Amino acid sequence: MLPIRQYGDPVLKQPTKEVDEIDGRVAKLVDEMIETMYEAPGVGLAANQVGVQRRLFVYDVGEGAAAIINPRIVESSGEWAYEEGCLSVPGLSWTIVRPNHVHLVGLDLDGREVSIEASELEGRVFQHELDHLDGTLLLERLEPEQRREALTILRSRAVAG
Numbered sequence: 001m002l003p004i005r006q007y008g009d010p011v012l013k014q015p016t017k018e019v020d021e022i023d024g025r026v027a028k029l030v031d032e033m034i035e036t037m038y039e040a041p042g043v044g045l046a047a048n049q050v051g052v053q054r055r056l057f058v059y060d061v062g063e064g065a066a067a068i069i070n071p072r073i074v075e076s077s078g079e080w081a082y083e084e085g086c087l088s089v090p091g092l093s094w095t096i097v098r099p100n101h102v103h104l105v106g107l108d109l110d111g112r113e114v115s116i117e118a119s120e121l122e123g124r125v126f127q128h129e130l131d132h133l134d135g136t137l138l139l140e141r142l143e144p145e146q147r148r149e150a151l152t153i154l155r156s157r158a159v160a161g
């Protein structure tokens, strides 16, 4: 299991770089990330959450684990409120409104193009993981009041060590 970077780690704020070549190292990283995600447990994990500045994530919303490499959301619509958490901000969650439907494109581990229309939990996971890959944490998606409370909690945690 790989260590999951936590809130405050600068790696979480840096946008990742595209994967140039899907080689054995990428396949090994994906295996380790899937194992780490299950162990956590979580439904998605972005590469920079394990300290790797590459544009890929793994996820499993109940239909088996998969990796998406160089993902992009090309269309989104609707609205959906959902209680969202993050493995890099453990123990906390907030109701966040985001688009319900997204169209995600990218590559699978074999380098084949994938195109997925997703809604609800799957759509939410895709948006959350793409945020990570762009260096954005869910804290930046909170309403001002939620965000103030969140930062108070996180600061008190930092003081407590």
Ligand code: NI
Residues within 6 Å of the ligand: 085, 086, 087, 088, 128, 132
């Ligand atoms: Ni997260």
